[in-house]
Amino acid sequence: xxxxxxxxxxxxxxxxxxxxxxxxxxxxxxxxxxxxxxxxxxxxxxxxxxxxxxxxxxxxxxxxxxxxxxxxxxxxxxxxxxxxxxxxxxxxxxxxxxxxxxxxxx
Numbered sequence: 001x002x003x004x005x006x007x008x009x010x011x012x013x014x015x016x017x018x019x020x021x022x023x024x025x026x027x028x029x030x031x032x033x034x035x036x037x038x039x040x041x042x043x044x045x046x047x048x049x050x051x052x053x054x055x056x057x058x059x060x061x062x063x064x065x066x067x068x069x070x071x072x073x074x075x076x077x078x079x080x081x082x083x084x085x086x087x088x089x090x091x092x093x094x095x096x097x098x099x100x101x102x103x104x105x106x
Contacts, residue, residue: 009041033060035069043074065101
């Protein structure tokens, strides 16, 4: 999987308003930045029964998640992340978490 590092929302799916179900990502390591998750960069829909087993590295931390970078009013059910998150920056603040980097209510 290759990620366009110029994209605003990065992931297997950049932006989700529908339903994503039964997807798993496995591999060695992936480089992410900006608003990014391995499955979805920005989520306003539903994500169910998905997993990530890829290690994530970020040199430019903004909002990074193992499954979703940022969700706003979306739903995430029965998902897991077993990849490690490593942020190599001390100059920019952001958020990084195993499932969702940032959750914003409606």
